[in-house]
Amino acid sequence: xxxxxxxxxxxxxxxxxxxxxxxxxxxxxxxxxxxxxxxxxxxxxxxxxxxxxxxxxxxxxxxxxxxxxxxxxxxxxxxxxxxxxxxxxxxxxxxxxxxxxxxxxxxxxxxxxxxxxxxxxxxxxxxxxxxxxxxxxxxxxxxxxxxxxxxxxxxxxxxxxxxxxxxxxxxxxxxxxxxxxxxxxxxxxxxxxxxxxxxxxxxxxxxxxxxxxxxxxxxxxxxxxxxxxxxxxxxxxxxxxxxxxxxxxxxxxxxxxxxxxxxxxxxxxxxxxxxxxxxxxxxxxxxxxxxxxxxxxxxxxxxxxxxxxxxxxxxxxxxxxxxxxxxxxxxxxxxxxxxxxxxxxxxxxxxxxxxxxxxxxxxxxxxxxxxxxxxxxxxxxxxxxxxxxxxxxxxxxxxxxxxxxxxxxxxxxxxxxxxxxxxxxxxxxxxxxxxxxxxxxxxxxxxxxxxxxxxxxxxxxxxxxxxxxxxxxxxxxxxxxxxxxxxxxxx
Amino acid sequence: xxxxxxxxxxxxxxxxxxxxxxxxxxxxxxxxxxxxxxxxxxxxxxxxxxxxxxxxxxxxxxxxxxxxxxxxxxxxxxxxxxxxxxxxxxxx
Numbered sequence: 036x037x038x039x040x041x042x043x044x045x046x047x048x049x050x051x052x053x054x055x056x057x058x059x060x061x062x063x064x065x066x067x068x069x070x071x072x073x074x075x076x077x078x079x080x081x082x083x084x085x086x087x088x089x090x091x092x093x094x095x096x097x098x099x100x101x102x103x104x105x106x107x108x109x110x111x112x113x114x115x116x117x118x119x120x121x122x123x124x125x126x127x128x129x130x131x132x133x134x135x136x137x138x139x140x141x142x143x144x145x146x147x148x149x150x151x152x153x154x155x156x157x158x159x160x161x162x163x164x165x166x167x168x169x170x171x172x173x174x175x176x177x178x179x180x181x182x183x184x185x186x187x188x189x190x191x192x193x194x195x196x197x198x199x200x201x202x203x204x205x206x207x208x209x210x211x212x213x214x215x216x217x218x219x220x221x222x223x224x225x226x227x228x229x230x231x232x233x234x235x236x237x238x239x240x241x242x243x244x245x246x247x248x249x250x251x252x253x254x255x256x257x258x259x260x261x262x263x264x265x266x267x268x269x270x271x272x273x274x275x276x277x278x279x280x281x282x283x284x285x286x287x288x289x290x291x292x293x294x295x296x297x298x299x300x301x302x303x304x305x306x307x308x309x310x311x312x313x314x315x316x317x318x319x320x321x322x323x324x325x326x327x328x329x330x331x332x333x334x335x336x337x338x339x340x341x342x343x344x345x346x347x348x349x350x351x352x353x354x355x356x357x358x359x360x361x362x363x364x365x366x367x368x369x370x371x372x373x374x375x376x377x378x379x380x381x382x383x384x385x386x387x388x389x390x391x392x393x394x395x396x397x398x399x400x401x402x403x404x405x406x407x408x409x410x411x412x413x414x415x416x417x418x419x420x421x422x423x424x425x426x427x428x429x430x431x432x433x434x435x436x437x438x439x440x441x442x443x444x445x446x447x448x449x450x451x452x453x454x455x456x457x458x459x460x461x462x463x464x465x466x467x468x469x470x471x472x473x474x475x476x477x478x479x480x481x482x483x484x485x486x487x488x489x490x491x492x493x494x495x496x497x498x499x500x501x502x503x504x505x506x507x508x509x510x511x512x513x514x515x516x517x518x519x520x521x522x523x524x525x526x
Numbered sequence: 527x528x529x530x531x532x533x534x535x536x537x538x539x540x541x542x543x544x545x546x547x548x549x550x551x552x553x554x555x556x557x558x559x560x561x562x563x564x565x566x567x568x569x570x571x572x573x574x575x576x577x578x579x580x581x582x583x584x585x586x587x588x589x590x591x592x593x594x595x596x597x598x599x600x601x602x603x604x605x606x607x608x609x610x611x612x613x614x615x616x617x618x
Contacts, residue, residue, distance in 0.1 A: 365541060372569055407541050407569050414567070427564035430534045430543040430607075439534075443541030443570065450584065451534055451543050451609045460607045462534060462543075486545055490532055490606070 045087055049160040052080060069152040070221045074283045082155035082275045086268050093164055097171065100261045107257040108179060116252060117183055122380060122518040124250055125187065127311040129379040131243070132180040132193035134207055134307055139172035141197075145215040145223050149272070152220040155279075158272055165228075165269035172262050179258060188512040192378035199507040202376060202485045203306075206436035209482065210299040221276060225289055226296035229273025233340065235300050236266045237332045242308055245322040274344065281345050291474070293341070294349040298467045301355065302362065302435040309363025310370065313393065314384050315518070324396040329359045351467045358465070360397055361448075364404045365440035372411070372425035373438075376508050377515030383408065384519065386526030403442040415524040423521070426499075431486040433461040434468035434479065456480060528552075531599060534609040535561035536584055538573040543609065550600040554581040554593045561612045577618040584609040 055063050064070065070079070088096075117125065146169055149162035180193040196204045214226045240263035247256035280289040309325035334356070338348060349355065371381045385393070385408045393400040414422040429438035430451050439462060441448035451462040452469045456476050463469040472479050485506070489497040494505045508514045528551030535546040535557075546560050558579045566572050573579065580592035581602075592615065593602045604610065 368541060368569070404541070406539075406571070410567070410569055410571060422568055425564070425568060428545045430545055430609075439543045440541050443539055445539065447539050449541050449543050450536060453584070453609055460605055462607060462609065486607075489545075 041087065041089055041092075045089065048089070050080075050156045051159065052076075052156045064152055064154050066219070068148065068219050070154055071219050072221060072280065072283070072285045072288060074154075074221075074279060074285070076154050078279050078283055079153070079155035079158070082157040082279065084157050084161050084271060084275060086271050088164060088268070093167070097167070097265075100264065101171065101175070104175060104254075104258050104261045108254045111252070111254040112182070116254070117186055120252070121250070121317065123315040123317075123382040123384060124252070126379040126381055126518050127243070127315055128180065128183075128252075128255060129187075129189045129192060130307060130311070132176055132190065133196035133378050134203070134303075136173060136176035136180070136193045137197035138207065138211055139169050139176060141211050142215055142227065143169035143173060145169075145227050146269070149220045149224055153224075155276075158220075158224070158276065161269060161272045162224075165272065168265035168269055172265065175258065175262075179254065189378050189380070189515075191512055195507065195511045196378060199511065200485075201378065201506040201508065202431070202436065203378075205485060207303060209434075209436050210303055213478075214296045214299055221280070222292050224273050224276045225280070225292040227273070228270050229277060230293045230296035231300045232266050232270035233273055234297050234333060234337045235304050236263065236270065237336075240266065241332070242312060242322070242325075242328040246312060246316045246320065249320040249322060250316065274340075277344050277346070286345065290346050290349075293346060294351070295471050295474070297349055298351065298355070298471070299435065301358070302437060302464075302468075305359070305363040306366045306370070306437070310367045310381070313363065313396070314367050314389075315382055318388055318392055321392075325363055326359055326396060333359075351470075354465065354467055361442060364393075364397070364400070365442070366437065368404060368407050369425075369429060369438045369440050371517070372423070373429070374515040374517065375424060375503060376506055378508070378512060380515050380518040382518040382523065383411065383521070384523045385412075386523045388526070389523075403444045403446055406444045412524045415521050420521055428486060428489065428502075430462055431484040432464035432468050433482070433484055433487075434463055434472050436484055437464060439464045528600075531604065532606060533557075533599075533604055534607055535565075536609055536611050537561050537565050537570060538579075538611070538613040540565050540570040542569070545607075548599055548604075550598065552599050554595050554597055554599075554602070557581050557599060557610070558612055561610075574614045574618065577614045579612050580615055582611050582613065584611050 060076065143166050146162045146166035150159050150166055153159045153162060177193055180190045183190040197208065214231060215223060218226060240259045244256045244259045277289050280286065312321065312325045341348060370377060371383050374381055390401060390405060411423045429440065432439050439451045441450065443449060452466055454461045454463070454469055454472065457480070461472060463472065483491060483493065488494050489502060494502055503509055503514065528549040531548055531550055533546050533548060535544050544564060548557055548560050558581060580595065582590040582592040588611065
């Protein structure tokens with residue numbers, strides 16, 4: 036029997052709207068979970084996704100993607116690639132899997148909320164595929180590192196990180212809870228599908244894929260390319276939602292949602308992507324610098340999408356551009372210095388050649404971040420490697436939950452932006468994190484950072500050993516050490 | 527009676543802001559020492575070896591009056607997690 040063209044049945048098949056007779060519309064779609072903006076339901080029926088797919092097509096394509104990823108994995112496993120890989124490269128994988136695998140399951144729940152509570156039938160349809168996408172991403176990114184646990188126990192953090200109280204996991208959960216898990220279906224779509232997935236996922240998936248391919252790790256390269264192809268599809272849910280919001284006089288709310296989510300996810304991805312790209316990948320295997328990727332995928336592509344939709348650049352655009360050249364360098368240094376808190380083994384990897392590259396890509400690097408590493412290298416060369424391990428605690432941002440650091444040296448920009456709210460002093464890494472808090476203090480004010488927990492009795496006694504234990508460092512796996520045993524310091 | 531208090535130290539030229547454990551009975555000179563201890567020689571250098579460092583509350587313009595060196599934390603009214611600068615005054 037001949038099949039109809041998809042275009043001749045698609046609109047009818049995905050239109051599952053009906054008029055409820057036994058409940059009120061607000062009971063079927065409670066505004067706080069569905070649409071708090073009061074957009075008329077007829078408007079939502081105009082939702083038109085740019086990428087059409089039927090379930091039959093979806094299953095067929097996804098099956099092919101999975102088969103491809105698993106066959107490449109099997110082939111590479113036979114070559115014992117991971118047994119011989121650069122330890123710093125393995126750290127990139129550990130960081131990625133720990134941070135991302137269960138975040139994908141979290142995203143599955145976000146898409147499920149859109150599937151249930153979106154008033155737009157087309158959006159519910161697309162979100163259903165998005166939900167299945169994220170489930171696949173969770174499963175495949177748990178399965179792939181699981182085989183590596185026998186090689187290195189730190190790979191177990193793919194399963195463990197999100198259930199731990201490790202500071203990096205807390206930072207990830209705080210942002211994802213804010214952006215994906217605790218908003219209504221409409222705002223979640225703007226924040227997740229547009230700001231997060233359209234704005235920033237490319238940098239993690241395409242950027243790291245290129246570096247992984249250069250490293251010969253076709254398993255990981257193929258895996259994240261496969262994931263990105265799903266992201267590129269379901270990310271498109273956000274654009275029609277934004278068009279409807281703007282058309283119905285909700286541009287300010289849409290802009291605010293974009294601005295919050297974009298900043299929050301940028302702060303995470305700069306660590307997740309920027310540090311491996313600019314520090315851990317061997318110099319001759321680096322595709323481009325983090326800044327160059329951000330300039331292309333965010334500074335040009337995403338900015339153009341924003342403007343085309345009628346939105347503005349986030350108000351903090353200049354701060355963001357400066358952060359792209361600063362934040363990941365600060366955290367490369369901080370995470371390395373406090374490496375005993377991590378589930379991966381970072382490398383300093385700032386020998387003379389690497390420093391020349393960093394200075395070329397980030398003019399002024401030697402006078403700021405370089406001075407930090409100078410002290411560390413002097414200690415190591417003088418026979419005091421123990422002094423390269425930080426003692427004490429950095430201040431932690433009460434929004435992004437990341438150490439509050441900035442350029443050192445004579446420019447000296449490290450500073451906590453503080454706010455007295457209801458008698459409690461909150462500290463923020465930037466005016467942007469502070470702005471997000473001030474928009475809705477009741478949403479954030481009771482959350483305690485890892486630093487707060489050291490002083491409110493939750494981590495008691497707050498000895499270094501007990502703090503590490505609380506974070507799972509040395510419990511779930513051995514703590515982080517320098518991936519190259521400090522060899523780079525003698526280059 | 528002196529009580530423990532955590533402040534956020536911002537040591538001149540350091541890339542990190544750090545949590546510093548002090549006592550309310552500490553003088554500002556003792557606060558300086560507490561701020562230097564986890565930073566200098568680890569990831570930071572002394573801002574100006576030989577110079578006397580002072581403490582001031584952090585402000586946006588970096589120009590608050592420093593606390594007298596013998597003033598105690600309690601007398602200065604420092605609060606839990608209040609940020610302070612540890613810096614070299616211009617005349618040194």
